[in-house]
Amino acid sequence: MPTRIHEFSWPDRVVVGVTGLPGSRTFYLQVRAGKQLVSIVLEKQQSAQLAENIDDILDQLLSVDGNPFSIPTGTPPELVDNDPIEEDQEQFRAGAMSLGWDPSTSQIVIEAHPLAAEDPDAQLGEESLHPDEAEETEMLRVRMPVGTARAFAKRTREIVDAGRPMCLLCGYPVDADGHTCTVPES
Structure with missing residues (x-):
């Protein structure tokens, strides 16, 4: 099964952005280099975890004696990107993701694979009707x-945190059209 890899080694832009209103937002990881633009759908929790893990890796690298990688402790102001995401069709919905560090280029590496689609024939215990028709898979790799x-991590945290406020009593999100709170009994 051939894999189409969308690879960005030095992207012009890499951001998490959203469409929709709080409560029904869709999160996107969008990457652009020149005219090449790729958008994949993420879950809110994937976005939050990605930002947290990136900061964790960078913070660990800060503790390396002499900080040979020139890791910034905060967000460089010239790199702040608060623009909305660009209109584009999603390539795929992210399933498995990995995050790493490439010391040879001093870059964070994100890899995202599509959410596995369920094969209806496989559920029935039958083999595919067309085994020679291998479906091409995709992968996104961003350095x-x-x-x-x-x-990237700062913007992502801000976008995740801009969702619906949490109810102080029950801890569930408060919708714009109201909230029925069921306080747990003590």
């Missing part, structure tokens, strides 16, 4: 410098 990674 970003440390400053860009800090800015």
